[in-house]
Amino acid sequence: MKNLLLSLLITITSQSCIFAQNEKLRNIIDLDISETEKEKKVDSLYKHLQKNYKDRLGDFYHDIASKWYYPRFLNKGDNNYLNDAILNTRKAILEKENSDVIDTISLRKSIYNLAFFQYQSGEIFSSIDTHIKLLSFNIEDQKSIGSRKDLSISYLEVGDFQKAIETLNQILSLSKNDAKKWQFLLNTHILLADSYGTMNYADNKSEMEYHLKQADSLVKANKLEKSFQDNQIKVLYGNLYLKTGRFSTAKNMYKQVLSNPSVFSKKELAIVYNNYGYCLLQNNEIEEALNNINLALQTLPNYSLALESLGDLNLQKNNYKEGLEYYQKSILAVIQTPNLSKIMDLPNTEEIELTKDKLNLLRHIIAKANGWAKYYKYKNNNNFLVNSLQTFKKADELIDIIKRENTEFQSKVYWREQSSELYANAIETCFLLKRPEEAFYYMERNKALLLLEDLSNEDAKQIANIPTEKAQQEFNLKRAIFLSENKLQEQKGLIDNDSLEVLKTTIRNNKYKYERFIHSLEVSYPNYAKFKKKVDVLPLNDLQTKYITEDKATLHYILNEEDGYGLLTTTDTTLLFRLKNIPKINEEVELLIAALADGVSDIDNFTTISNKVFQDLIPEKVYQKILGKQLTIIPDYTLQQIPFESLVIDSTNLKYLFEEVEIGYAYSASLLHHNQKTAQHSDIDLLGVAPIVFNDLKLPELFFSKNEVKNIAEVFPSKILLNNEATKTNFIENVANHSVLHLATHADIGDGENPWVAFSDSKMYLKEIYATKNQADMVVLSGCNTSNGALKRGEGVMSLARGFFYSGAKSVVSTLWPVSDEAGKEILINFYKNLNEGLTKSKALQKAKLAYLKNTEEKELKHPYYWAGYVALGDNSPLTDEPISNWQFLVYAVIGSGILILGYTKVKRHRAAA
Numbered sequence: 001m002k003n004l005l006l007s008l009l010i011t012i013t014s015q016s017c018i019f020a021q022n023e024k025l026r027n028i029i030d031l032d033i034s035e036t037e038k039e040k041k042v043d044s045l046y047k048h049l050q051k052n053y054k055d056r057l058g059d060f061y062h063d064i065a066s067k068w069y070y071p072r073f074l075n076k077g078d079n080n081y082l083n084d085a086i087l088n089t090r091k092a093i094l095e096k097e098n099s100d101v102i103d104t105i106s107l108r109k110s111i112y113n114l115a116f117f118q119y120q121s122g123e124i125f126s127s128i129d130t131h132i133k134l135l136s137f138n139i140e141d142q143k144s145i146g147s148r149k150d151l152s153i154s155y156l157e158v159g160d161f162q163k164a165i166e167t168l169n170q171i172l173s174l175s176k177n178d179a180k181k182w183q184f185l186l187n188t189h190i191l192l193a194d195s196y197g198t199m200n201y202a203d204n205k206s207e208m209e210y211h212l213k214q215a216d217s218l219v220k221a222n223k224l225e226k227s228f229q230d231n232q233i234k235v236l237y238g239n240l241y242l243k244t245g246r247f248s249t250a251k252n253m254y255k256q257v258l259s260n261p262s263v264f265s266k267k268e269l270a271i272v273y274n275n276y277g278y279c280l281l282q283n284n285e286i287e288e289a290l291n292n293i294n295l296a297l298q299t300l301p302n303y304s305l306a307l308e309s310l311g312d313l314n315l316q317k318n319n320y321k322e323g324l325e326y327y328q329k330s331i332l333a334v335i336q337t338p339n340l341s342k343i344m345d346l347p348n349t350e351e352i353e354l355t356k357d358k359l360n361l362l363r364h365i366i367a368k369a370n371g372w373a374k375y376y377k378y379k380n381n382n383n384f385l386v387n388s389l390q391t392f393k394k395a396d397e398l399i400d401i402i403k404r405e406n407t408e409f410q411s412k413v414y415w416r417e418q419s420s421e422l423y424a425n426a427i428e429t430c431f432l433l434k435r436p437e438e439a440f441y442y443m444e445r446n447k448a449l450l451l452l453e454d455l456s457n458e459d460a461k462q463i464a465n466i467p468t469e470k471a472q473q474e475f476n477l478k479r480a481i482f483l484s485e486n487k488l489q490e491q492k493g494l495i496d497n498d499s500l501e502v503l504k505t506t507i508r509n510n511k512y513k514y515e516r517f518i519h520s521l522e523v524s525y526p527n528y529a530k531f532k533k534k535v536d537v538l539p540l541n542d543l544q545t546k547y548i549t550e551d552k553a554t555l556h557y558i559l560n561e562e563d564g565y566g567l568l569t570t571t572d573t574t575l576l577f578r579l580k581n582i583p584k585i586n587e588e589v590e591l592l593i594a595a596l597a598d599g600v601s602d603i604d605n606f607t608t609i610s611n612k613v614f615q616d617l618i619p620e621k622v623y624q625k626i627l628g629k630q631l632t633i634i635p636d637y638t639l640q641q642i643p644f645e646s647l648v649i650d651s652t653n654l655k656y657l658f659e660e661v662e663i664g665y666a667y668s669a670s671l672l673h674h675n676q677k678t679a680q681h682s683d684i685d686l687l688g689v690a691p692i693v694f695n696d697l698k699l700p701e702l703f704f705s706k707n708e709v710k711n712i713a714e715v716f717p718s719k720i721l722l723n724n725e726a727t728k729t730n731f732i733e734n735v736a737n738h739s740v741l742h743l744a745t746h747a748d749i750g751d752g753e754n755p756w757v758a759f760s761d762s763k764m765y766l767k768e769i770y771a772t773k774n775q776a777d778m779v780v781l782s783g784c785n786t787s788n789g790a791l792k793r794g795e796g797v798m799s800l801a802r803g804f805f806y807s808g809a810k811s812v813v814s815t816l817w818p819v820s821d822e823a824g825k826e827i828l829i830n831f832y833k834n835l836n837e838g839l840t841k842s843k844a845l846q847k848a849k850l851a852y853l854k855n856t857e858e859k860e861l862k863h864p865y866y867w868a869g870y871v872a873l874g875d876n877s878p879l880t881d882e883p884i885s886n887w888q889f890l891v892y893a894v895i896g897s898g899i900l901i902l903g904y905t906k907v908k909r910h911r912a913a914a
Contacts (some may be wrong), residue, residue: 058095188216201243254421270300436576447668464528599865664842687738691760707743769803823866
């Protein structure tokens with residue numbers, strides 16, 4: 001839909017937006033004389049103004065750009081004229097800014113024109129900066145609205161949909177009370193709905209529906225039924241219903257659109273026919289589905305998505321061979337090569353590299369892999385499974401290529417939807433083929449690849465402080481790749497092989513230039529270069545030889561709404577097992593999460609739910625192999641929100657899993673390995689941060705945090721940042737120099753996708769934490785929900801703990817919910833005591849929790865709410881080999897009383913409300 005978004009915006013951006021000011025120059029331009037004579041008169045006018053009216057030179061430069069050079073660029077297509085327009089507009093701005101009396105209206109016109117010309121020349125990032133300069137005048141009028149409109153175009157062009165949405169919403173806010181702007185408002189609402197849908201239909205359902213309802217009301221109020229806008233609203237409704245599984249409702253929307261097809265282009269019409277056919281297919285209306293999919297192909301021959309739909313249709317009719325042939329045709333339609341004659345053939349690396357539409361190619365290859373797996377289930381032929389796994393491997397290769405070239409926001413959407421399905425289905429194929437070693441690769445690949453995907457390409461640029469010229473340079477290099485791939489696509493079949501080879505060489509050269517450019521960023525902007533690099537997966541053999549012993553094991557999980565698997569790895573075992581009835585498991589896990597975070601639910605009810613989850617997640621054969629071991633759990637999806645320690649293994653005698661197993665957590669084995677390679681400090685050196693007062697942020701004062709970090713400082717050599725010194729800037733400057741980081745401050749999951757931790761002057765968001773660099777052996781996040789956050793399919797929880805891991809920390813101690821301060825005090829005292837004895841972090845936490853349960857007499861305070869919220873993630877090695885003197889443990893009584901004070905406050909409010 002991106003082309004639609006841009007075309008709609010550009011439709012309401014006309015040349016009338018280019019402002020002119022000098023009447024004499026306009027009169028010369030309008031004269032019916034030759035170009036040469038006009039040039040002489042223009043030159044004469046310039047000399048006259050320079051000699052007698054220097055104060056008018058700004059207007060002259062402005063108009064020579066907008067009325068002379070820019071029209072010539074439009075008529076002749078010569079970029080030199082556009083460059084001259086930019087040069088003269090810059091001169092106009094300089095003259096006006098240096099004038100004794102600044103004419104703000106005139107100056108803003110020139111600034112607007114410069115932004116417009118820059119966009120036309122492809123200087124997108126410069127155009128963005130210029131629009132921001134215009135808006136910095138804080139004058140809200142038609143020009144500022146127009147500037148925001150064009151700014152949103154630029155954001156869409158570079159793939160920064162979040163900022164485009166923010167800018168479009170500003171336009172709505174400024175225009176909503178002006179009835180004359182109804183058409184402008186209508187298009188903006190449609191654009192917003194489409195933008196939200198393109199980012200993710202399911203996640204942004206409510207936002208889409210709101211803007212579509214607003215747009216629909218404007219259509220009806222202005223009697224625009226059956227107009228292009230009316231049909232576009234129906235298409236977007238149809239897409240929303242399709243993506244969220246409401247196929248009958250989507251089908252009705254598409255049917256209404258197809259009653260008035262003349263308003264659409266052939267491509268748009270083909271999309272609607274295919275979507276309508278897909279909905280009919282989901283409702284098992286096979287023949288009508290076939291008719292509409294064929295109409296899509298008649299409208300747009302060789303339309304790859306329609307060919308894929310025919311593959312789906314044939315599989316539904318149990319015509320598996322024909323279905324696979326159509327999947328192969330969909331692949332051929334994208335890569336346009338005659339070399340793939342058999343249905344088991346796959347494109348080679350070069351063919352993939354030269355393909356323009358890699359995202360749809362990924363989709364078609366995944367469809368083919370799934371088709372082979374379904375064919376196996378129909379015929380029980382293991383060769384089909386082997387074909388399926390080979391096809392998944394090709395899709396995995398393609399993902400690396402897509403990520404390296406980066407398709408802006410679209411990569412994020414695809415990893416969350418397409419890739420999570422790819423890896424889950426690949427693991428199922430490995431399970432059926434009894435290949436647990438390959439399943440391990442796909443589990444790790446999924447987790448390692450998705451670790452940073454909460455960042456868009458534009459987020460990464462901002463966090464890494466990439467200068468505008470570097471961002472523009474990358475944009476130009478990627479555009480060159482796109483244009484050369486597009487040219488190859490258009491010329492295939494029309495030119496000879498030698499000419500085709502020249503085009504292929506051009507693409508290779510463009511990609512080589514891009515790779516060299518990204519490589520050049522590694523030294524100056526390592527955080528951005530890191531975002532671009534291929535993610536290395538730890539081989540299973542390395543995991544078993546380097547990190548697993550007779551007393552250690554790992555337990556991986558991967559699951560989604562419909563399917564799930566576990567993988568146990570010990571020194572001599574790699575056991576892959578299927579989780580049964582995933583919808584039921586997800587439902588029970590949700591109940592368990594609610595019971596854990598509540599703390600007042602009946603313990604017997606909790607015991608029943610917890611024991612069910614235990615039996616679902618840990619089969620008896622797995623349980624027997626982990627007894628008495630140090631177990632690292634690598635959870636997925638909803639499982640990242642539960643502490644496995646609280647799983648009840650014996651509901652009759654109320655016995656928990658952590659009583660038999662020492663439990664720690666990790667986001668991925670590959671991340672643990674990566675962080676192990678990072679040089680850490682040899683001595684304990686702590687950075688304690690306690691902002692205490694948060695006047696600018698309007699957050700409550702944390703009374704105990706000062707004593708908390710001061711008392712810790714008596715135990716370890718420390719640097720303390722208190723009050724106004726506890727700023728975000730100071731933290732960033734010091735974070736890389738300490739082995740232990742202790743943040744005693746407010747923290748929250750924010751809007752779900754962007755958790756934050758508070759400093760005295762501002763909040764630090766998850767995306768910013770990704771950009772920092774630390775070498776900490778342990779990070780202690782003394783705040784609420786620091787291991788919690790938005791849950792993403794295939795990714796897990798976007799938490800503060802996750803951010804610190806990515807930025808270098810070896811381990812993080814954090815919380816899954818606001819933990820009671822009384823219980824926390826006792827657990828933390830014993831935790832530090834156990835660490836002092838040289839225990840691992842998970843063993844220290846295990847013993848601290850066991851001691852709490854043993855020493856607590858009140859039944860209600862034995863509820864896991866009070867003790868299970870603390871989790872130790874990452875490297876599990878002891879913090880020190882040298883015990884701390886016993887008197888120092890008295891310090892932790894004070895520390896514990898301050899820990900998670902915000903959480904305690906929230907709990908009190910919760911209980912009062914209840």
